[in-house]
Every structure is written in C-alpha cells, then in structure tokens.
Amino acid sequence: MNGNGHIPVLLEEVLDYLDIEREGIYVDCTIGLGGHAYEIVKRNPKAFLIGFDIDEKSLLRAKEKLQPFADRVELYHSDFRYLPDIKIDFSKIRGILLDLGMSSFQLDSPERGFSFSKEGPLDMRMDLRNKITAHKIINKYSEHKLAQIFHEYGELRQAKRLAREIVSRRKIQKFDTTTQFCRIVEEICRWRPQKGKIHPAAKVFQALRIEVNQELMNLSGFLERIAHMIPKKTHIIAISFHSLEDRIIKHTFVGLAAPGDSPPFLKILTKKPVIPTEEEISSNFRARSAKLRAAEKI
Ligand SMILES: C[S@@+](CC[C@H](N)C(=O)[O-])C[C@H]1O[C@@H](n2cnc3c(N)ncnc32)[C@H](O)[C@@H]1O
Structure with a gap:
C-alpha cells in the first residue's frame, strides 16, 4: 500500500512485464494516484516518466506523490489518446x-457519483470538463439508446425493461441521486x-460510466x-477490469501480432491474461476482476 x-x-507483474530496468521514457497513460508510476521512477533512476490522467484531482495527487522525482516526471491533464500528439x-x-x-x-468519493452504495449526484465524469453526466443520460436519452447502453456496456438481462421504466418514471420525477436510482434498478431487476x-x-x-466517459x-x-x-523492444501493458475492454485489448494485440x-x-508476452492471486484480492478487492495483457514491439 502507498501513502x-x-x-x-x-504491481510486481506490471513492473516485470514493463521491464523497467532500461534507460528511457516510460509512459503511464492512466496515472491515477501514481501508484505504479512511483515504483517505476523509484526503482529505476534512469527512467523518465510521462503520465496522463483526465481526472485533475487524481493528477494533483499523483503530482504530490511523485514530487521527490519531479525532475524526471512530466504530467498531462489529458486523455491518453493524445499521446501520439x-x-x-x-x-x-x-x-x-x-x-x-x-x-x-474515484470510487470512494461519493460526490463523483461512481458508487451505487454511496449517496451522491448522478455524475460519473472522470474529466469534469466533460459535458455529459450520468444525470443527463438517465433523464434525457431515449428508451432505445438507454436499453442499448445497458445491454452492450452492462450486459444486463433486463436492459429493455429497465430503459422502459426509467423513461416512464422520469416523466413524473427526475432521477437525481445514485441511491435513488439504485433503488429503481433493484426493483426492476x-x-x-x-x-x-x-x-x-x-x-x-458500469454501463453508464462507460458511456459518460x-x-x-x-x-x-x-x-x-x-x-x-x-x-522495437518497447513493452505495452494493459490492465482491464471488464470483459468488453479485455476483448478489445486481446483482439488488437492479436491483430498486430498476426496481421496476415x-x-x-507485436509479440504477445502473455498467452493468457495475468490475473491477481487470491492473496492480492484479499488485500485489495478492486483487483478481483483485473486482467493484464502484455506485448512487445518487434
Ligand atoms: C485504475 S486508475 C489508475 C491507477 C494507477 N495505476 C495507480 O497506481 O495509481 C485509472 C485512472 O485512469 C484515468 N483514466 C481513465 N480513462 C482515461 C483516459 N482516457 N485518459 C487518461 N486517463 C484516464 C482515471 O481517471 C483514473 O485515474
């Protein structure tokens, strides 16, 4: 655990697969609170770290944490998709x-609206500059679009029924908070x-979060x-927490490893995704659905 x-x-699997011993730039596309990044710059004095996060609050925390290595760190409040630019x-x-x-x-901050068990606004934006919130989606999107989101991004069996009920009930009262919305989901499902x-x-x-962000x-x-x-020899490591994301990573790596x-x-370094041990899951519940895939540029 860090501070x-x-x-x-x-952590150790990430550092191993990244091969952090080498001199050069390591890019943390999703720096969060700087947990992985801190270990990279601490363990390798020849590493220069570039970090991205769309969440400004997280980025500020990461900046604080990485302060001892500030001369080897550059942070961007930006979507990692802008890395090529x-x-x-x-x-x-x-x-x-x-x-x-x-x-x-993020999950533990009720005011961000990510947790269904903590009272908060229906927000779910990682980047507060984003105009779309969960509130807007739930109270404004069409029944068809809602059903599609719940089905595709949440793999929810009752997607259509839930969408129908949301649209009918919001005519009488808007949905404003996480727990109020959670009660409807529990009832309909x-x-x-x-x-x-x-x-x-x-x-x-999960479905709403994917759509919002x-x-x-x-x-x-x-x-x-x-x-x-x-x-060549650069390693790409991707950790995902749901099957939709994992599928995209797997297929993209396979496509680049065998383009036909x-x-x-790329050479794929993980035949099967690496998953956390029981021991890690018992000390960090968030890790339970993590899947790591790694590849090397050839
Ligand atoms: C699981 S956390 C990363 C935790 C980090 N590895 C650590 O050890 O502290 C994921 C982070 O990615 C950020 N994020 C999600 N999508 C992003 C994107 N498209 N561009 C940049 N950051 C993103 C989130 O705001 C969140 O802080």
Whole structure:
C-alpha cells in the first residue's frame, strides 16, 4: 500500500512485464494516484516518466506523490489518446502502461457519483470538463439508446425493461441521486442478494460510466497507432477490469501480432491474461476482476 491508501493492482507483474530496468521514457497513460508510476521512477533512476490522467484531482495527487522525482516526471491533464500528439522523442520510449477504469479514490468519493452504495449526484465524469453526466443520460436519452447502453456496456438481462421504466418514471420525477436510482434498478431487476451474484446496479453503473466517459472509444485505434510509433523492444501493458475492454485489448494485440498480409508488429508476452492471486484480492478487492495483457514491439 502507498501513502494515500491506494494499492496499485498487479504491481510486481506490471513492473516485470514493463521491464523497467532500461534507460528511457516510460509512459503511464492512466496515472491515477501514481501508484505504479512511483515504483517505476523509484526503482529505476534512469527512467523518465510521462503520465496522463483526465481526472485533475487524481493528477494533483499523483503530482504530490511523485514530487521527490519531479525532475524526471512530466504530467498531462489529458486523455491518453493524445499521446501520439505530444512533442517527445518517441524513439526513447521503453514502456507503456494502461491501467484502465477508475481508481479507488474515484470510487470512494461519493460526490463523483461512481458508487451505487454511496449517496451522491448522478455524475460519473472522470474529466469534469466533460459535458455529459450520468444525470443527463438517465433523464434525457431515449428508451432505445438507454436499453442499448445497458445491454452492450452492462450486459444486463433486463436492459429493455429497465430503459422502459426509467423513461416512464422520469416523466413524473427526475432521477437525481445514485441511491435513488439504485433503488429503481433493484426493483426492476427484482434484486435479491445471493452469494456469487453480481448486483444489477454494478452492471448498470458500469454501463453508464462507460458511456459518460466514452471508455471504449478508439481504444483499439490508440493501441494500433502507438504500436506503430514506438521503437522495437518497447513493452505495452494493459490492465482491464471488464470483459468488453479485455476483448478489445486481446483482439488488437492479436491483430498486430498476426496481421496476415504484413509482418507482425507485436509479440504477445502473455498467452493468457495475468490475473491477481487470491492473496492480492484479499488485500485489495478492486483487483478481483483485473486482467493484464502484455506485448512487445518487434
Ligand atoms: C485504475 S486508475 C489508475 C491507477 C494507477 N495505476 C495507480 O497506481 O495509481 C485509472 C485512472 O485512469 C484515468 N483514466 C481513465 N480513462 C482515461 C483516459 N482516457 N485518459 C487518461 N486517463 C484516464 C482515471 O481517471 C483514473 O485515474
């Protein structure tokens, strides 16, 4: 655990697969609270770290944490998809890390609206400059669009029924808070707590979060573009927390490792995704659904 109560997921595995011993630039695309980044610059005095985060509050925390290494760190309050546009020497990049999704800091801040069990506004924006909130989606999107989001991004069985009820009930009263909305989800999905069953609000909140933050947008395109720009032997590590994201990463890596009509760009380093041990999960519950995939530019 580090100073701010945040535990970086699959830490040793990330550092191993990134191969952090080398001199050069390491890019943390999702720096969060700086958990992984801190270990990279601490363990390798020849590493220069470039970090991205769309959440300004997280970025400020990361900046504080990385203060002892400030001369070897450059941070951007930006979507990592803009990495190809920044003015750096791409030939010096040695490793790229994406630890996708949200941090415990975001989940544990009720005012951000990410948690269905904590009273808060229906916000869910990682980047507060974003105009779309969960409130807008729930209170304004069409029934068809809502059903599509719940189905595609939440894999919710009752997607259509929930969308229909939301649209009918919001004519009488708008949905304003996380817990108020969670109660409707529980009612429509006839939720009865059962061991091993995922709470339907977890699926619905995941779906809304993906839509608010456009989390899947161009992830594959980003990986492909960056794989073309980085030098040989650079490692790309991606950790995902849900199957939709993992599928995109897997297929993109496979596509670049075996493109068919041209020579391969990547060698896949993880035949199967690396997952946390029982021990890690028991000390960090957020790690339970993490899947790490790694590849090397060839
Ligand atoms: C799981 S946390 C990263 C935790 C980090 N590895 C650590 O050890 O502290 C994911 C972070 O990625 C950020 N994020 C999500 N999508 C992003 C994007 N497209 N561009 C930049 N940052 C993003 C979130 O705001 C969040 O802070």
